[in-house]
Amino acid sequence: MKPGKLKRNLIIIFSVLLIILVIILILYNVTDIFRTKRGIFFRYFAQLRDIENVLDTSSEYEEYNKTKKNVPYITNGEMKIIKSSNIADESILNKVKLILEGKTDAANEKSSNNITIKSSNKELFNVNIARDKNLYGFYANQIADGYIVLRNKNLNQLAQNMKLENADKIPNQIIPIDIQSILNTSDAEKKHISKYIKMIRDKAPDTAYSKEEKKKIEIEGQKYQTNSATLKLDKEQNANMQIILLEELTSDSVMMNFITSKCKLINLTGECTDINSLNNKMKNRIQTLKENPNAAGELSITIYEYKQKNIQTRIKLDDMLIKISHITIDNKEVVKIEIEEDHNKKTIELQKDNNGHTFKIEKEEDTIIKSAEFIYSITGTVEENNIQNHLTINIVNDIKTISFEYNDKIEFTNDIGNFKEMQDGKVAVINDYDPKYIKDFIDTVKRQINFVYINQAASIGVNLDPIFNIQ
Numbered sequence: 019m020k021p022g023k024l025k026r027n028l029i030i031i032f033s034v035l036l037i038i039l040v041i042i043l044i045l046y047n048v049t050d051i052f053r054t055k056r057g058i059f060f061r062y063f064a065q066l067r068d069i070e071n072v073l074d075t076s077s078e079y080e081e082y083n084k085t086k087k088n089v090p091y092i093t094n095g096e097m098k099i100i101k102s103s104n105i106a107d108e109s110i111l112n113k114v115k116l117i118l119e120g121k122t123d124a125a126n127e128k129s130s131n132n133i134t135i136k137s138s139n140k141e142l143f144n145v146n147i148a149r150d151k152n153l154y155g156f157y158a159n160q161i162a163d164g165y166i167v168l169r170n171k172n173l174n175q176l177a178q179n180m181k182l183e184n185a186d187k188i189p190n191q192i193i194p195i196d197i198q199s200i201l202n203t204s205d206a207e208k209k210h211i212s213k214y215i216k217m218i219r220d221k222a223p224d225t226a227y228s229k230e231e232k233k234k235i236e237i238e239g240q241k242y243q244t245n246s247a248t249l250k251l252d253k254e255q256n257a258n259m260q261i262i263l264l265e266e267l268t269s270d271s272v273m274m275n276f277i278t279s280k281c282k283l284i285n286l287t288g289e290c291t292d293i294n295s296l297n298n299k300m301k302n303r304i305q306t307l308k309e310n311p312n313a314a315g316e317l318s319i320t321i322y323e324y325k326q327k328n329i330q331t332r333i334k335l336d337d338m339l340i341k342i343s344h345i346t347i348d349n350k351e352v353v354k355i356e357i358e359e360d361h362n363k364k365t366i367e368l369q370k371d372n373n374g375h376t377f378k379i380e381k382e383e384d385t386i387i388k389s390a391e392f393i394y395s396i397t398g399t400v401e402e403n404n405i406q407n408h409l410t411i412n413i414v415n416d417i418k419t420i421s422f423e424y425n426d427k428i429e430f431t432n433d434i435g436n437f438k439e440m441q442d443g444k445v446a447v448i449n450d451y452d453p454k455y456i457k458d459f460i461d462t463v464k465r466q467i468n469f470v471y472i473n474q475a476a477s478i479g480v481n482l483d484p485i486f487n488i489q
């Protein structure tokens with residue numbers, strides 16, 4: 019064969035091989051043709067992390083949130099009832115409005131917000147809510163003749179003194195929840211998390227994985243024909259998997275610190291925020307599973323894929339089912355989490371679109387539905403100093419429904435004047451009360467709030483139930 023012809027043939031062969039390789043790589047990355055059942059499952063399981071996208075906020079909100087932490091500002095807002103049913107005559111309620119006038123200096127941990135509730139021109143209630151460092155208090159002359167103050171310190175002990183239910187779950191100090199801090203993960207932490215995903219992937223037997231095509235599911239009224247991939251572990255397999263993971267965790271200081279620090283950021287308390295306590299809890303769990311593998315329960319995780327995207331994950335542990343859906347409807351990104359157990363259902367739904375965010379939580383027990391929905395958006399910019407917040411709140415309690423609309427204007431300025439010191443006048447700091455008298459004091463305040471709430475509502479023709487049940 020002539021050298022030129024040989025060279026041409028080699029070029030053709032290598033070109034064909036290269037094209038075949040590229041096609042295989044494309045098919046592998048955008049389809050599941052060459053993937054095992056295990057590979058298909060973990061490809062879409064990894065997409066669960068994408069649900070964080072629904073929490074992303076606009077650049078305007080990010081700038082506003084950053085600025086208000088460092089620059090003092092004045093707030094002028096108004097809330098009104100826009101719709102109601104089975105509560106009172108709507109013609110009465112639509113005259114009620116809440117007026118907010120406030121000033122905040124977050125950098126120096128000070129704020130003062132005066133809230134007035136009116137019906138037409140009649141004032142029903144007035145309260146000042148203030149903060150001074152770690153002191154949070156309110157003053158309403160219809161409730162008491164001085165500020166009632168809570169010190170944000172040693173709250174766990176205070177809760178016990180007040181004989182509150184589940185007092186042990188109250189942290190010593192409440193910290194503001196920062197979603198971004200909760201979601202932030204260092205490279206070292208990501209590496210450790212991927213190690214545990216790999217352990218699950220490798221330790222589960224091949225027979226634990228399955229797949230099924232053309233599975234029809236429905237999300238938010240929309241029907242989808244999907245392909246599913248499932249990881250299913252029986253009680254013994256689940257027990258073995260938990261033991262392997264927990265034994266690794268108890269000796270992994272990075273992951274233990276990661277778990278406890280995230281729990282602190284969402285104001286959890288107890289064993290989950292103390293490394294030694296959490297470590298002991300894990301070791302006890304390991305021992306329990308070794309002695310009784312059935313305690314692990316059966317576990318199945320099913321991923322539903324539609325157009326190469328995980329649109330729903332179902333996690334079933336014995337009688338509890340968790341559904342996590344992530345779809346886009348009419349340019350809205352929607353994440354819906356449903357928890358079903360003992361014929362009761364709880365739902366958390368988040369939506370994001372160009373106009374802002376919607377958050378809804380719903381609880382269904384014995385066919386009775388209770389829900390709260392919050393729809394938030396922001397307009398204006400910090401640069402033009404014309405930020406406005408818009409919030410709609412929809413409350414459902416069985417057959418009773420009510421909707422509120424809140425709007426405010428924010429003005430950033432260093433000229434906000436002085437803050438009235440709470441301790442200049444009469445102050446009742448709950449933390450400093452003798453433990454023997456705290457519960458009686460709180461009950462007295464609750465009774466007075468109930469009295470004012472019921473009587474002021476009655477004065478405009480509305481019959482309401484008490485806010486607090488006092489034993």
